[in-house]
Amino acid sequence: MDLTSALVLAGLGAFHGLNPAMGWLFAVALGLQERSRAAVLRALPPIVLGHAGSVLITLALVSAARLAAPPKLVSYGVAALVCGFGVWRLVRRRHPRWVGMKVSRLQLAGWSFLMATAHGAGLMVLPITLRAGHGTAALVSQSLLTTAIHTLSMLAATTALALVVYERLGVAVLRKAWFNLDSVWAVALIGAGVSAALT
Amino acid sequence: MALIQPDPTFYPSAREAMAAPREELAYVALLDATGEGRPDGLATIDLSDGSVASVHDMSVPGDELHHFGWNVCSSALCPYAPHPHVERRYLVLPGLRSSRIYIFDVKDDPRHPKLVKTIEPETIFEKTGYSRPHTVHCGTDAVYVSALGNVDGDAPGGVFTLDHDTFEPKGRWEVDRGSQALHYDFWWHLGHDTMITSEWGTPNQIEPGPSLELLVGREYGHRLHIWDLTKRRHLQEIDLGDQHQMALELRPAHDPTKTYGFVNTVISVEDLSANIFTWHLDGGVWKAQKIITIPAEPAPADLLPEPLKQFGAVPPLVTDISLTLDDRILLVSCWGTGELKAYDVSDPFDPRETGSVRIGGIARRDPHPASPGRALNGGPQMVEASRDRRRVYFTNSLYRSWDDVFYPDGVSSWMAKVDVADDGSLTLDPAFFVDFASDGRRAHQIRLQGGDSSSDSYCFP
Numbered sequence: 001m002d003l004t005s006a007l008v009l010a011g012l013g014a015f016h017g018l019n020p021a022m023g024w025l026f027a028v029a030l031g032l033q034e035r036s037r038a039a040v041l042r043a044l045p046p047i048v049l050g051h052a053g054s055v056l057i058t059l060a061l062v063s064a065a066r067l068a069a070p071p072k073l074v075s076y077g078v079a080a081l082v083c084g085f086g087v088w089r090l091v092r093r094r095h096p097r098w099v100g101m102k103v104s105r106l107q108l109a110g111w112s113f114l115m116a117t118a119h120g121a122g123l124m125v126l127p128i129t130l131r132a133g134h135g136t137a138a139l140v141s142q143s144l145l146t147t148a149i150h151t152l153s154m155l156a157a158t159t160a161l162a163l164v165v166y167e168r169l170g171v172a173v174l175r176k177a178w179f180n181l182d183s184v185w186a187v188a189l190i191g192a193g194v195s196a197a198l199t
Numbered sequence: 200m201a202l203i204q205p206d207p208t209f210y211p212s213a214r215e216a217m218a219a220p221r222e223e224l225a226y227v228a229l230l231d232a233t234g235e236g237r238p239d240g241l242a243t244i245d246l247s248d249g250s251v252a253s254v255h256d257m258s259v260p261g262d263e264l265h266h267f268g269w270n271v272c273s274s275a276l277c278p279y280a281p282h283p284h285v286e287r288r289y290l291v292l293p294g295l296r297s298s299r300i301y302i303f304d305v306k307d308d309p310r311h312p313k314l315v316k317t318i319e320p321e322t323i324f325e326k327t328g329y330s331r332p333h334t335v336h337c338g339t340d341a342v343y344v345s346a347l348g349n350v351d352g353d354a355p356g357g358v359f360t361l362d363h364d365t366f367e368p369k370g371r372w373e374v375d376r377g378s379q380a381l382h383y384d385f386w387w388h389l390g391h392d393t394m395i396t397s398e399w400g401t402p403n404q405i406e407p408g409p410s411l412e413l414l415v416g417r418e419y420g421h422r423l424h425i426w427d428l429t430k431r432r433h434l435q436e437i438d439l440g441d442q443h444q445m446a447l448e449l450r451p452a453h454d455p456t457k458t459y460g461f462v463n464t465v466i467s468v469e470d471l472s473a474n475i476f477t478w479h480l481d482g483g484v485w486k487a488q489k490i491i492t493i494p495a496e497p498a499p500a501d502l503l504p505e506p507l508k509q510f511g512a513v514p515p516l517v518t519d520i521s522l523t524l525d526d527r528i529l530l531v532s533c534w535g536t537g538e539l540k541a542y543d544v545s546d547p548f549d550p551r552e553t554g555s556v557r558i559g560g561i562a563r564r565d566p567h568p569a570s571p572g573r574a575l576n577g578g579p580q581m582v583e584a585s586r587d588r589r590r591v592y593f594t595n596s597l598y599r600s601w602d603d604v605f606y607p608d609g610v611s612s613w614m615a616k617v618d619v620a621d622d623g624s625l626t627l628d629p630a631f632f633v634d635f636a637s638d639g640r641r642a643h644q645i646r647l648q649g650g651d652s653s654s655d656s657y658c659f660p
Contacts, residue, residue: 020278020281021281025278025281026278026279028278029277029278029658029659032456032659032660033390033455033456033660035456035660097280097339097340097341098279098429099279099429100279100389100392100428100429101277101278101279101389101390101391101392101455101658102391102392103279111279171211171212171276171659172210172211172212172215174205174211174276174283175204175205175207175209175210175211175215176204178204178205178283179203179204180201180202180203180204180284182201182284183201183203
């Protein structure tokens with residue numbers, strides 16, 4: 001993996017971590033509910049692991065497809081899938097319904113997995129992985145490395161934001177600062193899909 | 200179209216919502232007083248001077264509009280179902296008698312709401328199995344609507360949901376209703392994934408008017424039901440005592456870390472008093488404790504309607520309560536005696552009365568300061584507090600067939616306002632009096648533009 005790919009992956013990780021809908025806001029809410037910073041920090045690992053699980057599963061599925069199908073076909077397939085998902089995210093608003101405010105760590109990880117999957121977190125990362133690597137061992141190591149870089153960056157962004165909002169800013173900041181990342185997200189997906197088609 | 204920033208009327212916490220700009224408009228449901236073919240209306244009131252900005256007549260008569268609500272509200276900021284870039288722009292107005300639901304858009308011209316969708320009764324019947332929609336709350340994942348009964352007008356009543364975007368009915372909410380059969384109001388403790396529901400009576404019990412037989416037989420509702428909000432299962436019932444007939448409005452603390460709230464019972468068959476209970480979570484078990492008893496007031500029989508003559512007293516008939524966003528002041532409507540009372544409930548188990556105004560009333564007919572010589576009927580009924588808790592608006596009609604029993608001369612409708620001082624005392628605003636006498640219809644629920652003390656719920660303390 002080259003440096004550019006690693007930086008793009010880290011950037012996407014930070015972007016995902018920045019999105020309140022991906023989990024740091026949930027961690028802040030749980031902290032406020034218990035009035036405890038420890039509760040904020042306790043909530044973050046399951047959230048980040050759920051997100052990483054979603055990314056890894058997406059990469060694993062496409063790796064399997066790459067072992068079975070010609071590279072061009074996989075590239076165009078991924079491009080169509082990622083673009084199509086981005087368009088769908090633009091037109092369709094969804095209100096996920098699963099857990100409430102009282103959640104176990106397992107539920108929190110599951111919620112994060114669903115949110116990441118429903119938003120296409122893994123799909124956005126996918127085109128980066130099409131650039132290099134063939135064969136089972138290469139694909140496995142590349143998927144793991146990709147997930148690791150993305151996840152570490154997401155963890156850093158989400159932890160920093162959760163703590164800054166919990167300790168300093170307060171949730172009132174959301175009213176002005178919570179830009180509609182869903183639209184940005186959808187556009188990013190379409191851009192990632194286009195880049196997959198071009199590489 | 201999704202917004203770029205969150206809807207400016209959404210607030211993460213009730214505390215922050217108290218700093219919202221002052222409300223400029225109120226939306227008020229008007230119901231046809233005669234039942235002779237005139238449609239109900241949605242009035243828009245300019246709160247700067249109490250003038251009527253517009254009245255939109257419904258498409259057909261016979262709806263009996265009651266407790267309406269917003270499509271979305273501050274709960275859209277809740278972290279487990281975040282979608283804050285939707286707009287608080289639609290009012291969802293259920294017809295309690297017709298089972299028809301109207302969707303009004305207030306965005307483009309807030310002074311003239313525009314009807315954009317009508318859900319016909321048959322759609323509600325078919326998709327939910329319920330009828331007589333009564334109360335609307337904007338939930339985190341859907342619009343929730345309570346219904347008093349099934350399609351035949353009998354028990355069970357319950358809750359159904361509407362899709363946030365399309366307003367199509369999604370179906371019955373309850374997965375397991377346990378012992379619950381009667382239904383009235385519902386609200387929730389979002390921080391604890393708990394729903395509370397209350398009991399009035401079935402449509403067939405209440406639509407003909409109040410029944411002395413049902414009352415003496417203690418057959419109106421007197422229980423609260425506790426539900427798992429996410430699993431949609433009945434967890435527990437709390438019986439307030441069958442002497443306490445008609446457990447109506449539920450006002451949970453707005454702070455989501457708190458686990459208590461208030462409910463009013465309309466009339467005690469033992470002494471005609473009205474009572475207010477605090478429900479609370481105690482070691483994993485929900486309990487209720489009576490905290491306020493408002494006694495009946497003696498009155499000469501010749502001033503009383505037929506059903507009350509034998510008692511020589513006016514029951515307070517507490518039919519609505521409202522809790523300010525700081526969870527400090529509980530407003531209590533005594534529709535029978537014509538009194539609006541305020542209590543400091545900072546300690547929810549030890550309320551302290553802080554204010555009272557008198558207007559209307561079955562026997563007293565107190566005037567409004569705007570027109571000191573004019574006897575008024577009806578009494579404080581639907582009550583709504585502004586987000587900053589400094590102003591409280593209220594109307595005087597309950598429910599057509601019940602209005603006419605307690606006020607046989609026919610409720611001539613009005614809307615009034617009180618100012619709430621820092622110490623919780625109340626003063627009628629002499630300059631604010633909306634007189635619906637010339638319209639002839641009766642004012643019921645009030646919703647304030649941008650939200651009020653009973654339309655939003657919050658996930659952050």
